[in-house]
Amino acid sequence: MISFQGITKIYPAYAGCLMTVALEDVSFGIKPKEFVSIVGRSGAGKTTLLRLLLAEEKPTQGQIFFDSIDIHQLKLGELPQLRRKIGAVFQDYKLLPNKTAYENIAYVMEVIGFSDREIKRDVPEVLEIVGLKDKANNFLAGLSGGERQRVAIARALIHRPEVILADEPTGNLDPYHTLDIIRLLLKIQEMGTTVILATHNREIINRLGKRVITLEKGKIIRDEEKGRFIL
């Protein structure tokens, strides 16, 4: 369903920083309904990988296919169609600051063109799932880091995307909520969604017993079907 073919991403030297090789000749495929974890130290290239898949950035070399479409050949006007199939939880949340928790989640449904009735039905439900029912009308400023992260997760799920990209979705959560979220991701995957999870939480990875791709300095050093967190 998704395949990375010989992906290299180099950030050019800029304002005194040296040239950075974020990914080097990375190739792998992901089957539909698979649960894949990507692990590695900070700076190993996890986030870059997800950014490339969302076409937020272009690879220096190589191709990425999504349902046999080369996504970096898509025009700017065609990208929204691709992105609507993907639900992303960003490391820095990327929530809309001038909107409430409810509106942030509803926005994605509006973008896709769900009716007001469907929005009114689904959003409270998903807020309930992530445990933020009574914070629905809080603006971002009135939410804690963990709460924001859960809003971001809710936003990624709401439109039942084909793929969920989760970049450190539990980075700001206490162990109790962490477990909840991971269970939620597993449940979603069981219901037929592909999940790509980037994390450096050893405990989660070891407990999952799913496929693990380990990155180090931009290269894949391990890709195991029932992987463990080994660095």
Add this chain to the structure above:
Amino acid sequence: MGWTTFRRDGELALATLFILVIAISVVTTLFLFREMSNFLTSALQEKVDVSVYFKESVTETEILDLKEELAKMEEIREVSYVSQDQAYKDFVERHEDEEIIMESLEEIGENPFLASLNIKAWKTSQYGTISTFLEHPSFETLIEKVDYFQRKPVIERIFSLTGAINGVGVLFSIILVIVAVLVTFNTIRLAIYNSREEIKIQRLVGAGNWFIRGPFLIQGVMAGILASLICLAIFGLTSWIVSPKIEFFFPGLNLFNIFTENLGLIFLLQFLAGISLGIISSLIAIRKYLKV
């Protein structure tokens, strides 16, 4: 949705609104100035004329014949005959209260005034042609003098003044409009720069370009409408207050009348200026943030 963001982004929206009000005011002021200067220059030109004085020996019929002939010239708008008696009466009327002048007039004992034709041309520049025509030797026996040459400096000064007013006005208008447009554009650009992260996020969750632009455009339109309404109120009020003072200096020039007579046009002008500035600036400013 545009309204909600407008309300929540209060400060920035207020700044944009303020700049738009200024830009629209500039446009409106220029329009009113143009109307006023048109009025003044035509009033000034109305006052310019040339008189042809006839020798005492010339009979009234001869003068009226010439008048007929002159009236046929296409440069001439109006010719009026002032007889000797009429000239005397006019003079007395004008200087009634000035004893010395009246006394000296009586001392002369007879009517010292000459009959004349008063000529008005369509344009100030045509007086030269007309007086050259009258200077022709065939009229030498009839005409005592044409006062064009005495008045030439004044006429030419008026001519060059109205020309200069129009020239400077046009130049000034163009500069002011450019400045207003640039300032407005920059303010809106800053407002949208402020939202660049938001626009990027919207792109990343799959929003189409028009879906993202929509609220910004609605905001632009709303700011434009609001600004033009504010301007209309400001100008209505100021012209009503200032009008009597201007009329004191330039009799017949009623700013408030100009304003009310052109109300529809002014409103349209302000509306168009406000909305198009809002929309076009937003569209241009937002473009580069959509390239994610």
